[in-house]
Amino acid sequence: MGLATTPSSTLQRKSSYELDDFAVPTGREEEWRFTPLSRLKGLHDGTAAGSGAVSVAVDAAPEATVETVGREDERIGKAYVPADRVSAQAYAAFEKATVVTVPREAVASKPTVITFTGGGGTAYGHTVVRLEPMAEAVVVLDHRGSAVYADNVEFVVGDGATLKVVSLQDWADDAVHVSHHHAQLGKDATFRGFVVTLGGDVVRLSPSVSYTAPGGDADLTGLYFVDAGQHLEHRLLVDHSQPNCKSNVVYKGALQGDDAHAVWIGDVIIRVEAEGTDTYELNRNLLLTDGARADSVPNLEILTGEVAGAGHASASGRLDDEHIFYLQARGIPFDEARRLVIRGFFGQLIEKIEVEELRDRVMAKVEAELAG
Amino acid sequence: MSTLEIRDLHVAVEDKPILRGVNLTVKAGETHAIMGPNGSGKSTLAYAIAGHPKYTVTGGQVLLDGVDLLELSVDERARAGLFLAMQYPVEVPGVSVSNFLRSAVTSVRGEAPKLREFAKDLKAGMDALSIDAAFAQRNLNEGFSGGEKKRHEILQLELLKPKIAVLDETDSGLDVDALRVVSEGINRFRAAGETGVLLITHYTRILRYVKPDFVHVFAAGRVVEEGGPELADKLEAEGYEAYTKASA
Structure with a gap:
């Protein structure tokens, strides 16, 4: 018996562009067991018809180009393949995608702000942010208003490029948002993702990172504040499949009020070929009142003996x-x-x-x- | 001139009686030393007066200028003029020393100090206690050595200028140099003669630097003997054995 060579992480079990490859979740599945499916307003079972009720406005840096494209655009789905039912549903149902491109060696002179405003109703979306080699940019995703919204966001960070993203989930109280944010890092690329989740009835955000070449460096930070009745869930996956890459994950949340529920899943995989990986992940929850609940599940899978550093920590407690x-x-x-x-x-x-x-x-x- | 009057104070921790009728009066300008063996209830007295939630007052009064402190919340007691220098100051992550001190001074004075004045006072206070200027930016008590924590307590004492200061084993864990610096701070604080000091200690060492006017011996949750500074010398020579036997 040697070391296992394939990861067992459930998030990696399957990925597909086809909706039918994913069964309708029942809530017993590992990846759905924390999520209140009855509050997803049909996003998970095909009953939520899109009405295009989320408007997308982009205030771009002058160095960046912004396009609204159809489903057939070849840049869509290049970096990310849907990894669960709702993600596949969003992929199958979106009509227009937003593509932001920062050209080779360009340094964006101001942040590019993409504002998603919900006007009630159900919508599906797709966004691609592409940084060509050596480019540098800051991108803000600002979610507000009321909507039932499922989407996928692809961050393609080219060789030597640096992308900093702030994603703000500042929804109205009744919003439902299920989203995947995937960052694909080229050689020596840097990604800094900052997630702030405050609003919404149910928010389930799954940031993930993959590496296509050595030298990538990903930093994922999150902050959430859960009020009574809210369900805010963050599911991180960092897949180290290349040597000498780094990742650092720090998520902190505070909870107050009856049935305030936070879920944090932190999966880090270090594959056999990912020698020299340096990774750390941390989740902390501050329970400010009785009746609030935090589930925190760090999961580090190491399939090589040659790591530079690997650790995780999780703590939930009161003031x-x-x-x-x-x-x-x-x-x-x-x-x-x-x-x-x-x-x-x-x-x-x-x-x-x-x-x-x-x-x-x-x-x-x-x-x-x-x-x- | 302020007076702290402790009248027949009874305190329990988790239903276990610790203080069994403490009577003590501290007037402005006076320094009282409370000495006693470990477990005699000295620290319980300090924390009960300050209002720590772990301690339940089961009887008695603690009056500061006639106001019963026991009726007030922890922060109201501090604003009324009580200060407790703690034996083990807690580390508070993410809260900087300067931010903390400014909040405390603002609360106690009832208005925010002028920024420039505050910076000047803070620097003077830190210099006097040989505290490095970089301390102001550090997180409260985080990574401080034992000596640094105690100097920081005395810095707060000098900035907040309470009417009555209770110093709980401020001398413990200090080397001779740090003990001298801390004692000088206490002496500066009491020099004006407008404040009272209740100095809780196990050892007589600090009393060579901070001269008490009165010494009270604590055993089994009450004051068992009182006297002048000469009582400390007697304890130095004979220890607490006589008191622990008597109360056992």
């Missing part, structure tokens, strides 16, 4: 009474002491957001959540 006591003992009122500690919990993460206006907006949102 520390001793922290609050110390601050209160210096005259700081309870509410402010609580705010200081929570701000401290998130603070270092928020500082990593590339765009300053966005940093302020996220900070203001977190403050508002704390006040509310």
Whole structure:
């Protein structure tokens, strides 16, 4: 008996462009067992007809080109093959895709902001962001309004290119969003993904990373604030199939209120051929009230003996009474002491957001959540 | 002039009585040392006065200028003029020292200090305690050595200027140099004669630097003997054995 050479991670079990290759989930499957299927408004079982109710507006950097294309465009589906039923449903049903391209060696002079605004109803989408070799860009995905929305986003990061993405899920209270964000990294490419999920009834976001050549470096950061009744789920997958690549995953969330539910799945695979991989993943949850629940499942599969570093950590807990006591003992009122500690919990993460206006907006949102 | 009056204080931890009727009065300008063996309830007294949730007051009063502190929340007690320098200051990740100190000073004074003035006070305070300027940007108590934590407690004491300061084993874990620096801070704080100090300690060592006016010996949850500074010398020579036997 030697080491296993194929990963067992369920997310990798199958991928297909064909909807019929995926059975309608029942909720007993490993990849669906945390998700409240009854609240997906039919996204998972083919009963939700798209009405195109999410409008897409792009404010692009002058160096980037933006196109709205049909399904037949050959750049679609190049980097990513749908990996579950809802993803395949979105792939089968979208009508128009947005393609943003930053040409070779171009350095975008400002962030490219793609705003997805829900106007009620159901919609399916597809977005491709392509950075040609040596290009550099910051892209913001800003989701707002009310919708039942399933989509796939492909980030194609060319050799030596650097892409920084902030995806903000700032939906209205009744929104449902199921989304896959896949980043494909070329040789020596850098990807910095920052996810902020605050709004929506159900949000299930699955960021994944693959490498086509050595030297790729992916940093995935996430921040979420779950209120009463909300289900916010993040499913990370980093697939190390090339030597000498890096990945770092840090997700932190706070939960408050009855039936606030956070799910975090962190799958990292280091395949036999991925020698010299350096990876770390961390999830922390802060439970601010009774009645909230966090499920956190880190999963590191190492199939080679030659790694540079591999680790994971997960912790969920309450606000520390001793922290609050110390601050209160210096005259700081309870509410402010609580705010200081929570701000401290998130603070270092928020500082990593590339765009300053966005940093302020996220900070203001977190403050508002704390006040509310 | 302020007065702290502890009247027949009874405190329990998880239904187990720890303090069994403590009576003590500390007036502005006075320094009282509370000495006693481990487990005698000295720290319980400190934390119960400050309002730590782990301690349940089962009887008695703690009056600061006539106001019963036991009726107030932890932060209200601090704003009323009480300060507890802790034996084991807790690490608070992500909260910087400067941010924390500014919040504390703002809360205690009831208004935000002028930024330039505050920066000046902070620098002076840190210099006096030989605290490196880089400390202001570090996370609260995170990675601080034992000595750094205690200096930081005394820095807060000097910035917040309470009416009554309770110092819980501030001398423990300090080397001689750090003990001198910390003691000088305490002496600066009490020099004006407008504040009272309740100094809790196991050892007589700090009393050579911070001279007490009164010494109280604590055993089995109450004061069992009181006297002047000479009582500390007696304890130095004879230890606590006589008291632990008597109360057992």
